[in-house]
Every structure is written in C-alpha cells, then in structure tokens.
Amino acid sequence: MSDKSITDRRNFLRRAAVTAIAGGAVAACSDATPKVAAASTLPAAKPALSAAETMDKMHEAGVKAFPAKTAGKGNQILSPRIENGVKIFELTAEKIQWETAPGQMVEAWAYNKQVPGPQIHVREGDSVRVILHNKLDQSTAIHFHGLELPNSVDGIPFITQPPVKPGESYTYEFTAPEGNYGSHMYHSHHNSAQQVGLGMLGAFLVHPKNPSPIEHADVDYTLILNDGAHGYTFNGKSFPATEPLTAKVGQKLRIRFMNEGMMIHPMHLHGMHMTVFAKDGWTLPAPWRCDTLNVAPGERYDVIVNCKSAGVWAFHCHILPHAESEHGMFGMVTAVIVS
Amino acid sequence: MSDKSITDRRNFLRRAAVTAIAGGAVAACSDATPKVAAASTLPAAKPALSAAETMDKMHEAGVKAFPAKTAGKGNQILSPRIENGVKIFELTAEKIQWETAPGQMVEAWAYNKQVPGPQIHVREGDSVRVILHNKLDQSTAIHFHGLELPNSVDGIPFITQPPVKPGESYTYEFTAPEGNYGSHMYHSHHNSAQQVGLGMLGAFLVHPKNPSPIEHADVDYTLILNDGAHGYTFNGKSFPATEPLTAKVGQKLRIRFMNEGMMIHPMHLHGMHMTVFAKDGWTLPAPWRCDTLNVAPGERYDVIVNCKSAGVWAFHCHILPHAESEHGMFGMVTAVIVS
C-alpha cells in the first residue's frame, strides 16, 4: 500500500473515529437534554463513513497511488564490459534493504543492489564471462537456469564447483550456446530456498542470431513473479509500486514471464489475449492463445499481445488472495496501459 | 455428506457403541458367573462392527446418497429479456443461505440467489446489456473475464468505473466481440478475494456464429470448480450433492471447465479420455488428449469426451484430500453416467 493510500486510510479511519467520538460526545453532553433532541443533533454532525465507503476509499487510494514511487528498481539491463570480444558481467551479492511498496522495507540478498538482479542480455554464440563477488556471510553459487552449458559451469556446489565463500569471487566463462536462445534466468543454487527467496535471481536473455517474425516486438518486457519473503511481487515490487507495461495501439508487446517463487501464478490479462509462442525459451511448434497463463516455479513463457485496444488493462495473478484484500489491491497486480 | 449418510454414520456409530455397551453390560452382569461363560455369551450379542466395516459403511452411505438433494441450484441458464434487439440480463447480488451438501448451510453472496450465478449465453455480435443490482452492504462491480470489451466496461472500480454502491444499480452495455467466442466467465472485481470466494461468479458463454465440427456436442456441460469459503465444490455443491453428467453411449459430451477458486484442480475422468480443444475460449491449433486436466484459477478448458463406454465413471479432482476423507468421498467428486 502506498504512503498515500496508508495516509488516506488512516485519515478515513481517523475521521470515522473522530466522528464517532464527536457523536458520542454530543450524546454524552446531552445527558441533561431529552434523548430525542440529542439524536436530532446527530444529522448535523458529519456522518460516519459507512463500512462500504471506508472500504471503497482504501481501494481507491491504492489505485490512485499507482504507479507508486519506491526506492530501488530491479531488473535493469546490465551493460557488459567487453574485453577481447568477451562480454563481461559482474554480479556482487550482498544484503540490502529493499522497498517493495511505499514504506514496506524488507531485507534482501541482492545482486548489484537490485531485486530482481540486473538483466543480462547476450546473443547466441557470444563469449560470456560472469564474475560473481560474494559479500554475503554465506557461501553461494550461480546456476544459469535454461542455458545448456558445459557441466563445469552449471553452478552446483560440491557437484560442479566449490561453493563461493564469503569474501570470495568466482568466474563463469562460457559461450552462449547455439540454438538455445530465449528467456532464461540466473539464480543462486546454494541454500537456494533461502537465497533465491531473498532476491538472488535475475533474467538471462539470449537473443537469437536470426529472429523469426514472431520474435519481433515493439515493446519487450520481462516480468519476474515472486512470492517468498518479500511477499507477492512483480519484479521485486508490490502493487501499487509495480511498474505498468506501456504500449501504443497497434503495437506488439512481448512479455517474458518468469516464476522464481514457490507457487503457481496464473497470470490474467484483461481486454486482450496473449499468444504463447515459447516455453522455457523453446519456440512452441503450435503457439496457442489465452487470457490466463499458469506459470509454475522455474518456468518461463514468452507471449505476444497485439495491443489493439486503448485503455488501462488490469493484469494480475488470478489467485485472488495474491492480488486483493479487503483493503484493496496489493501484491501481484499491475496494468498494461495502451494509449 | 448427505443427511442419509450422516444418519447412517450416526446409526453405525450408535449401534457400535450400543453393542459395545451391551457387551460391557453382559460382562458386568456376569460377575457372578465364570469368565468363560461370560465370554461365551458374547457371540450371541450383536458383534461390534469392526473399524473397517464402520469406515466402509460411511463410504457406502455417501455413494448411495449420490446425487443427494439439496436446496438451490446454481449455474442455471438465464433467459434474456429482448428489447430493440438487445439481450438484457439482470443480475442481483445479495446475501443468501446456500446448501452445499445436505444439511451444510453456508452464507453465500450470490447473483440471483444462485451459486454459481446464472449462466449467460450470447452469440458473437449480439448486443448485450447486463444490469447489476447491488443489494449487498459492500460496493461491487462485474468483470467479464475473457471477453475483449472496450475498457469502459471492463468492470474495475476506480480504473474503468465507479464502484457500484450498496443499493445502486449499474448497466454494462456492449457487443459480444467477433472472434472472441467460447467459455468465459463473469465475476466481481471489487474486494474480489472475498466476493468471488463467497459466490459472486458465473459462466458467460459466447457461441460462435459458425461453429466448427469439434464444437458440436450432444451434451454441453459447464463445470465450475471452487475451493473457497464454501469448501471444495463443483457448481456450488459438494459430493454427494454434486450433479452427475449424463450421456448415452456414442454421444459426444462437451465439458467446459472453469476454475473460480484459489488452487489448481487436476480433474480426472475415469474410463474415457478427454480431447482438449480450447483454452480460455480460444481454439487450440493442436488439440490433445488426457485423462487428467490441470485447471488453474481463472483458466477455462473445453474438452470433448466420446462416450464410448457405459457405466458410472468417477470424475473428480485428483488432489485426493479434495475428494475423499476417512469418512468417504466428499467435495470435488461427481460422475459421468453413460447409459
């Protein structure tokens, strides 16, 4: 809930309370006067908001606050340093404070102070070096989820590498495999239920050398779903601090769904359908359409939305308790805004 | 559990208890007689039912009670009133008492006193008017889930319309969009986790102008799954009060699955497979077969069952605790009866 919505809600609760007290006070002061008279003075006082109005005001405050400002933005593109033709990405893991919604601070274990960690973009066949610096007080390691790499860079402590201890650095060096382009991820694979739950994850996008027509999009958006210690989030933020997806009428919007949580999230888009054309980066032989796409932990789906219709289109997890409470929308809610 | 099953179960428990007491009494009265004699009198008394038999009797009672009678039937087709070529549907939201299984009364927030609300049927291109009357003490609004409508009738308070306050009415007017036929839904989109959980939902079916051959079915059944405040239900009822689906050998049965709950429900049909041909109303490019169909919240699937085999075929959620307890089958269980 945004500061504004909290403030609005407090104001309404306060106003309601004050009105009730005032009414009570009037009644209390009217001991000497006939009860009918006391009652008749009440309409003159500001009437208490009804429960329905109070609820509506809280809902309205959330919507009006959207998109609410918070400190920190995750999932930002990380530009590589290029040396001898190798794209070099440095990731530093450390504890930070993270604001998921206005005023909601949580402890995060983050790459480069971002939740999700920065987006990594490479192209099929690229030479890639990822250097991990561990500033946590636990060991860690990175698994490149979806990339078909040699076993030695698979990122599993005691199986393919030693753990990267506190204070240490570790280098992963590989070629982005041919034919294995698409929407992939990177995340911790050591004490992962805790480390990934606290934010040690990010998108790893491999672009094809020869994109097929369905890959063309005017807007390309990566949406990482999570549900761990930070609550129900899209790219590390909860409504109303989530980011809207924006496009113009007639544009093609590509959404890359990634689930880094522990639960399924059936994502529902209002007003326009999605054409699902890739699963875990692999092009589907027979793309299919839907308005509700069930994304399970570890899965990625790529969809195209033909933005044919102007408006602010709600876009949310359809497990309703992940998206709305009696206090209004929260968590896994954002909007596709077509202008 | 049905009245009958509860009664049966009580009778069995009572009978078992009485028998045990009687046995005890015999033993107690036999203090003066040798113990062997006392023991030898026991076979003459009615023996206590074994735990296994008691369990079986409870299971049997549930099955025998199916389909058990309860007050109220949801998901009934609502005939529109037609004015100047516009199909007009009126929906009144109000609190009712709802019987999910014999004797199991719950509070429901219902449209037209039904859980699920009445089925709405239109055809592509139809002019449609839905008039909502709010008799609840909360505001509400209706979202037409799956319909690609103009933003102004999307049903989201404070984004596309004001909330419809207690005592107010609100009118949604639109054309059923071309190409967007199929199995859709309508439900509250205000305080929705609570309102939908309590019953404010229903099927919105848009029929194609030119049905493809796979759309032809002898029996067309809409099955809405739910798991909220009313327990595990099919069309608002729990086994043994669920409704069987009936067909004749050789007929094509179309089932429209809709999940309005908060959990996945992998629906398992015994004895015959399902051919899945549409997702969220959209025809699949490559229909596929299964016997267990995982339906997530907000999703719809259309399947065809070729009823080739006579019998009473169990049809249930395969998360077994949603379907059976030590007391017998309950919740998300029904049958496809082919005669």
Place this chain on the structure above:
Amino acid sequence: MSDKSITDRRNFLRRAAVTAIAGGAVAACSDATPKVAAASTLPAAKPALSAAETMDKMHEAGVKAFPAKTAGKGNQILSPRIENGVKIFELTAEKIQWETAPGQMVEAWAYNKQVPGPQIHVREGDSVRVILHNKLDQSTAIHFHGLELPNSVDGIPFITQPPVKPGESYTYEFTAPEGNYGSHMYHSHHNSAQQVGLGMLGAFLVHPKNPSPIEHADVDYTLILNDGAHGYTFNGKSFPATEPLTAKVGQKLRIRFMNEGMMIHPMHLHGMHMTVFAKDGWTLPAPWRCDTLNVAPGERYDVIVNCKSAGVWAFHCHILPHAESEHGMFGMVTAVIVS
C-alpha cells in the same frame, strides 16, 4: 539426509560447540592475564568453524552421500506368471516400515513391500489378471488410472465393486485396451487420500504393439513424484537416497513422470532440455521442449532427453523448499548422470 551427513553435521556442530567452549574456557582461565593476551591466544586454538563453513559442510555431506544406500527399493518390474496366455500379477497390500533416506523410517502401506509398488508392464491387447490380496486392517480396491477398461473393473467401492475387506482377495481381469498404451498408474481408490498417501500406488505401463520412432529410447525410466506422509520423494526415496538416472553420451533417455502426490512439482533438468511427447499416455500432436515440466497430481508426461552432454546434471523439483534447506539438498532431488 544420510547417516553420513547426519554424522558429519553432528560432528561439525559438536566440534563447533567444543571449540566455542574451549575458546570460552581459555577466556575464563585468562581472568588473571590481560585481555589482549587472552585474545591473542585464540588464534592458536582451533578456530570455530564459521556458520558459512558449517552450512557448506552439511551441504557437502549430502552431496557426497548421494546415492545413499537405504533398505528397500520400490518401482521394481514385476514379472507376471503366465497361465493360458493370461499375464497374472499378484499384489499384496500390507503395512511395512520403509526407509526414505538413511535412518528415516516411516510407516508405509505398500504393495509387495515396495514404495512405489512394483511396475507392471503389459502390451496392448494382452489378457491381464491382477489379483489383490488385502493384508491391511482397512478395506481397499485398485483403480487402474489411465486405462480405459470396462466399468466393472474400474475399482471404485460401492460403484463398480464391493470393497476388498481385510483378509480378502479380489481379482481384476481385463484386456489391455487397443490404442490406450502409455504411462499409466494403479493405486487405491478407497480411503485414497490416506492409502495412496501412505504408498499404495505404482506404475502400469502399456507398451504399444507398433512403437513410433519417438518411443524408442536407450534408457526408459519411470519417476513417480510424491509429497505425502513420507515427505518429498522420487520413487519412495528422498535425496540423497534417490536413484540417479544414468545414460551415455548420445543416448536417448525416456523419462515417464507420474505425480501421485497432492501438489504440483515443476521438474527442472539442468544442462539438457526435455522433449515432451505424451500426456497421460496419449501422444501429443505437437511435441514441445522445456527444461522445467510442471506435473500436477494424477498427470503423467513422457519426455525424451537427448543426452548430448557429459556430466552430473542436477534434476529436481523447482519449488525450492521441496529440494533444499539450510542443511543442504533433500527431498525431490536426483541427478541425470551422463558418462
């Protein structure tokens, strides 16, 4: 966790504790000496393992113990007795003690003392007889999940047969239906939430008369997922007691996923993708690729992995709390080992 890992962990905890006490003792004994001196003696003492090292040691112990030895192996092929051309399989249900991981004993209700029960293999058109012996103290029955059989052998007490009482036997006789080959299951359908949860389940594989090319595999592995009273298991075992899948470079590995639990399990394979070619035994019209396959209760999926890359490839449920804790990997973790 294996005996070894538990021992390692205890040793580390003990050593850490002893070191801490020793350190404390040094400090306590140094009351007479200046504090700086006392501090300076500490480096000479064996330093306490850091929390990170202690955690790493526990993780390492789990990995090193894999595949850990336990008593009992489920999912073994049951050779039929053949009489007059009928393949006869006998299944005896009884309570046993089952070791899910080294030292972790649980009560199981098992077929032929195995969890999962023995694998049954038949061919399309085979005459099959399954004889169930019930040595439990509850009634039971077997449902052949996915097989399209006559209603009379569907295995549902009080609907298609009487319950099979304690001490009784029951015979199911049928022809493996033509066209209905694939990866199916058998399990209890009486008090099933409890009985299946405790182990009364197994694989029932029907081989096609004329296998298509995609059915050819060098290695054919059936992997049954479970999450009930026995914890998170693959074929009745938890990591590090799970069984690795082994293949040689260039071989085709077929994995038959079956979920007999109550939760989804999105199965993630490292390093190599899976081509999904059948759902519930039915060949998909358009096979698709993935690295993470979401398997819901009651579902089966058949996939092919082209084992192109040597290594020990982690293979686990991607709901991370089903696979790893602060003490290391456990539960739904195994590996595909390509040599």
